[in-house]
Amino acid sequence: QSALTQPRSVSGSPGQSVTISCTGTSSDVGGYNYVSWYQQHPGKAPEAVIYDVSKRPSGVPDRFSGSKSGNTASLTISGLQAEDEADYYCYSYAGSYTGVFGGGTKLTVL
Amino acid sequence: EVQLLESGGGLVQPGGSLRLSCAASGFTFSSYAMSWVRQAPGKGLEWVSTFRGSGGSTYYADSVKGRFTISRDNSKNTLYLQMNSLRAEDTAVYYCAKEEWLGGGNYFDYWGQGTLVTVSS
Numbered sequence: 001q002s003a004l005t006q007p008r009s010v011s012g013s014p015g016q017s018v019t020i021s022c023t024g025t026s027s028d029v030g031g032y033n034y035v036s037w038y039q040q041h042p043g044k045a046p047e048a049v050i051y052d053v054s055k056r057p058s059g060v061p062d063r064f065s066g067s068k069s070g071n072t073a074s075l076t077i078s079g080l081q082a083e084d085e086a087d088y089y090c091y092s093y094a095g096s097y098t099g100v101f102g103g104g105t106k107l108t109v110l
Numbered sequence: 111e112v113q114l115l116e117s118g119g120g121l122v123q124p125g126g127s128l129r130l131s132c133a134a135s136g137f138t139f140s141s142y143a144m145s146w147v148r149q150a151p152g153k154g155l156e157w158v159s160t161f162r163g164s165g166g167s168t169y170y171a172d173s174v175k176g177r178f179t180i181s182r183d184n185s186k187n188t189l190y191l192q193m194n195s196l197r198a199e200d201t202a203v204y205y206c207a208k209e210e211w212l213g214g215g216n217y218f219d220y221w222g223q224g225t226l227v228t229v230s231s
Contacts, residue, residue: 034215093215
């Protein structure tokens with residue numbers, strides 16, 4: 001149950017696009033199409049922005065998109081806005097009703 | 111509207127015990143798997159434990175196996191986490207989360223506001 005690997009931080013200017021990677025193994029990210037992404041603002045609970053690799057929950061803007069290739073999943077945020085500044089965590093189902101989170105990425109909107 | 115409200119956090123000495131509760135409303139509680147996820151101060155999220163909605167099966171992270179017990183009372187729409195033999199590294203905000211299963215895997219579609227557990231002498 002080792003944490004998935006994410007970059008510690010990424011940044012972008014308003015209107016630009018940023019991509020956050022999430023690398024696991026064939027036992028989690030690579031083995032299942034059940035990767036989800038969570039946005040967490042300081043002092044708040046996480047909120048899902050992507051599930052099942054690329055699906056958006058109701059109410060999440062289409063600026064948020066997800067993809068996966070092999071053992072690495074990615075979250076792309078296009079048309080960056082100030083309110084997108086937050087911490088982002090990936091999560092992967094890992095079989096037998098267990099799962100693992102990534103270490104988190106701090107997104108700074110310049 | 112789905113609501114999850116955690117309670118029971120606080121300060122406890124190493125080796126001590128604490129029981130967290132999560133009161134749920136706004137959905138058919140008994141039909142859904144529920145989980146606890148924790149976040150140490152300044153750190154990332156860590157999945158802790160899951161109780162399936164049907165069948166009563168429970169699952170634990172290796173870091174808490176044998177020390178923590180997850181349970182639920184569907185008549186009270188409440189999820190619990192009994193934490194024994196607490197260690198300093200268990201210090202964290204503990205979130206209750208509802209799981210959604212749309213195929214063969216899960217994600218957490220609703221979260222509570224969290225309750226802080228501090229293990230210190």
